[in-house]
Amino acid sequence: MLNFLSLTTMFFVSLAVAALSAVLLLHPRVPLTFVRIHTGIITLPALTALVSLITNHTNGIFGPWHFDALGWLMAFFILTIGLIVQRYSVRYLLGERSYRKYFALLTLTTGAASMTWLCNDFRLLLACWAATLLGMTLLIGLNREWQVARKAASFSGRQFLLSWLFSFVAIIWLAQVSGHWQFSLAISDDGLRQLDSWERTGINLLLVLAVVIPAAQWPFHRWLLDSAVAPTPVSAVMHAGFVNVGGIMLTRFAPLLSGDFAQIFLLVLAGISVLLGTGIMLVQVDYKRQLVASTIAQMGFMLVQCALGAYEAAIIHLILHGLFKAGLFMQAGSAVRHYERISRTPDRLSFFWKVVGGVLGLLVGVVYWLTAPGEGYQLISSLILGWSLSFAWTQMIAYGQGTIERMAGFSVVAGMALVFGFIHYVLSGVLHQAVYQHTQPSMLVAIFALFILVSGSTIGAWLGRHASSGSFAVLYLWLVRLGDPHPVTVESHPNYLVKYISRGGNYK
Template sequence: MDEGDIAGFFVAEKRGGFGLVWFILLFAAVGMVLISSLLLLDRRVPLSYVRVHVGMMLLPIAVALAGLIFANHHAVVGLWRSDMLGWFMALFILTLGWIIERFCLHYLHGDRAYRKYFTLLTFTVSAAALTWLGNDIRLLILFWGLPLLGLTQLTRLKKEWRPARMTAARMAAVFSLSWLALFVAGLWLWSATGHWRLSLALSSESIRHLEWWEKTGLNVLLVLAAIIPAGQWPFQRWLLESAVTPTPISAVMHAGLVNAGGLLLTRFSPLFNGDVSQMLLIVLASISVLIGTGISFVQVDYKRQLVASTMAQMGLMLIQCALGAYVAAVIHLVLHGLFKATLFLQSGSVVPHPNQTIRLSQRLSKTWRFAGAVGGLIVGVTFLLMSPEENAKWLSALILGWSLAFAWERLAAFENGRMTSLLVLAGAAFASGAVHGGLMMLLHKTVPPNSSISVATEATAVLMLAAGGLASIWLSTHRSSHVFARLYMWLVHMGEPRLKSMESHPRYLADYLQKEVVNG
């Protein structure tokens, strides 16, 4: 431990004396809910206590909210750092965890592992929330692995079902690789700088003494650690197979844990300064966006559509990180987490009700298509003019314009309620812009942008995504072509799990019934 660590272990810096109180309160609240979750494993504790435990989850949420508002956001307290990003992510993750555990009260009721689900969920969410408040490389390595371990164990709870066992084994293998990459990067950074404290190891003076090959090697390891939990190509298979997990576990996974790669790169942002690792990240993430989008279009299973969508969205988030737009990446992962958690928890609503029909227009007029294209172009150009200083402005303009044009065409395809749908789209766009602006003001001082990104780096991402989009338009108008057929089948194959991870029906349920009959 270096002198800075020893001096700061028990005594906060002068500016952070009051910040120690908020850390003590947060650790106390998290400790209480963890102890409460362990009590659930005791069969003598009545099952009704689960509701009490879920109610206790509000304690750390309240402390995180108070820390976000009142704590000193420029303080270091021992091995921990009080800043806006850390408190905000703790509040976001804990709140999502509470919402999902509330959902589990009824959804998982009657499951044989009912109590274990709440224990592991509490452990996973608590570890993920504390990860980004750490200011020590060793703490970061530890807390990086704990949520991944918790997620693997949550998947293994259905160990009687072979697909769940196989998926958990694959997750354990790739997550171990991610943790090992961060472990090696952490040791390397400490060896090169002599500091365990993250703020000192990433200071401009420490980075100045690093050779170019050291920074490149560290960045490649960090990119590897980040893309695996995000389900990026070529490590996307575990994410696509994770559809076997119960819906609330999928919500936790897609709303909070797959986003961690963007936060990891944000914490290590001072290391990234336009080297080859950023180009590598852009290429891998762009490929992931195109593949994930394609799989989401050809899959008929709703959960697999959402999983493929997450793969694409995480690719966009990592491209933003590669272009130095870290605040935009954080906002992206927060909004994506809220949206994707809602989609998973409301996935039952996609099942059509009796006598419910949705009428789609067989032929969409050229006027509507043209209006959508013009509207997307106007939004993209407006963003470019209003955001001249923003990192990755060309990429953001492309995404905004294309998304609006695509959403316009999809909503306009409904014969009933077309105008209402378009008004809802306009309102959602306005609300999203307002939230984006508010979060930008909240976080812009905590996460400074990287201004060393070259024009060629951003152009690579824009051209790859634009080429993929134009190719998809051409293919959609040539569906009888040989190229379309081969691409379609390839995407279907990419989105399907391995044979070992599939069963025609959950056979373990039949085994349960047979055992019940025998015991009866």
Template sequence: MFSSLNPSVLLIINYIFVIISLLSGVVFLNKRVPLSYVRVHVLLVAFPPLMTFIGLIFAHKNEAVGLFYSDVLAWLMAAFVLMVGLIIQRYCIRYLSGDMHYRKYFLMFTLTTSFASTAWLTGDIRIMVLCWGLTLIGLTILIGLQSAWKVTRAAAIVTGKSFLIGWLALLIAVIWIGISTGHWTYQSIYSPQSIDRIGDGTRLIIHLLMVIAVLVPAAQWPFQRWLIESVAAPTPVSAIMHAGIVNAGGIMLTRFSPLFSSDIATVILVLLASVSVVIGAGISLVHVDYKRLLVGSTIGQMGFMLVQCALGAYIPAIIHLILHGIFKATLFLRSGSAVRHFSVPRRANERMSYFWIVAGRVLALLIGLSYWLSAPSEGYRIVSGLILAWSLSLSWTQLVAFGEGKLGRILGLGTMIIVGAVYELIHHFFAETLHTITFAQGEPPLFLILVVAIILLLGSTISMWVARHRNSRLFSIIYMRIVHLGEAHNSAVERHPNYLKKYIARGGR
């Protein structure tokens, strides 16, 4: 009976549940309502992601529904954001217990994810930019909810200023698109007649504004400061930020891809994203603070995602952002395990380990080269081959080369094979599902591919050289520079949340 469901019916039911969950959050703000009600609230929050998941599987696709648009990308991203929000709220029941703003967190999480899901479900670019702005406001409020603590207050100010820059750039671009084409919906804007109305100069300005609009939420250089400052926010806030907000740039570029064809803007996006990959990787390598390490990882991963979009690989970028979101949310929500202390066993035979490392890198290079040569006509294939070779080399080093004895190496190799097979199945499923969405198709310019390949190879070469020359002056300079890039401003750092002393002195718990 689910073979063909009317998307308008699903959308109505979905937003009925969204309104109910929002009203539930408002009711929970009343201190007369017992704290045990939070479990009822989380149960109500579970219905919107369920409806969007049903829409993803059974609703008619590529169909305008009033102000909304039913396609795979819209239902997928709405279901993903709402599901992440549900998991995080369920996690917060115990994690935030005793917090002064315990009740407010659940309402703000519900508001933020509801606005974010609506931004991707709508087919009207005016509603999209409005809902995205409200999403950013909600996230900023979540970061600074502990207003008595000057650290989170300072982080919220920096984040709000950065978000305002990105949102204003998106707003101006959307208004300019609407005025130039005379339309406000994706379907109407992307008709050949509407696209022809946009002059070359206007299109370049719109593209540059879009680049700013996606670089800011993705925390790409030189806009990465807000994400670094926000590590003081509670772990659930960081989880929803890294899993469902920072990856919005890939969705925006996919939605606006039929318009995004300027070589100048694309080159700028590739250069800044590639530099961010190197910076993010460096931060994650030199910092020991767990959350700051994850911040560096997110900056680098979002850089890869934007490079994929710039090279026209929109489907791989969408797959990347979903898997990254799930992975990063998991890391944040289990961050408590990072406090366990352990000692790394000494390697019995360093020479043997070095042999396995070299063997793994040669094997990874051959597999990456084979992957590229299997379809050399596809421009993005060479970048995918480089990323595949780097990932295999890193996994081999950790799981096989440093495995304890023959059994450890066999288990490590088996883990790599299983994970690779599961990833291939997931990749195939999403690729088959997402090919129906509307996006620009075509091969990226050769010089862009070469630029990305050179930056990736150069960054890898420098990192390998520096790692082997740790006593050199260059190592000290690079190390200290990356440490500085990953450090928050003094106003966003405090050894202890001193506001708690006053709170406890007044009898708080």
């Protein structure tokens, strides 16, 4: 059996080979058919991370690296997303002028991102995270001939630089006060005892600001709307593996954040982002920007989980959301189709089945919460489980037409529940020892979260009953404006194509 040192060596060697393959691909004399070989090469680090995740059940520190289940899981997840998207892009982007550059940048960016969460040295972590931010900026502006893409990349790059500076100041501050550059020592009990309460709050506030920017949370959400001009595969990687950084970083710094005032600050920004992202998604007509708004809301919910101390739930959420959103982006081209609207007229049994679904969701949520009522993770999971079951039951069963359709809907709901239970069981087993568990939300944080949930539901219900009112019109137009990107990142058609056509269809 491979030992710990052999696996880590194989992982970094495979990453180095993948990076060398990416650089080699940039040479114009290398045939484009090498791309298929390259996508085979980048499979190696993902497989090595998977083997390490399965076989390595203990924490291991090797030089500036910290190998644990969370780090291996994130490395495997990021590299797998990059592999899937690159395989998808082999034919999708064929003919693009930046074809070679795209594969090289994406390989280097996902490689740097995968190493970020394996770092045990603060300086190395900052370097890897800076490389990830730079790579994502270059990917957004991949088409340099298109002015809109350059503007979007410029704005996103400035936002990313601000995020990195926040994290730089926070990490340097923590390292200086704790007296350790090693991550594991700085956030240990002995290291945290070196911090005064105001220093702890200051560092946490900087970390929160550092993570809400790449997570596209209000008021820093506009960069993600601007980035919709990036190629669809770039958007898939961005929404699947890049915006999730907030949940991973806050989980790593959980011992520092737990019980601090910064949790309330995070909850406020994330709660507002959930409401605004959902509203923008409902009023947008552009499909990619609907997905962007959905990501804003989903990342807000993930950060709400972190604010409540449910770090395990946040990691599971970001993984499932990443896989789901990557799939949506890669099939975005088939989103526009002609179809006939199907009108459903609820029968007399619909109301009864809706009540049954609501009661069933409530019972399942309460029973699940009572299995461990003192854990913040259990509270969040019970809310998600109960609401999801009630919603699925209403859509698949209560609104079904006739007995056969309701039976089919019940079969689908039951199958989804089994799949969810299996995935949840596997990921919980992997993360239980690696994720900070000894935390639960303070009463103030829990009350504030409940207030956001109730107020959002109340406002939504009121607007649904007053869709023709002036307040609804004002809110609708405000959300439309809030969901619009910067004017300089919007064109009715790509102006650079005029130059392309004038040259007879020759890019060169």
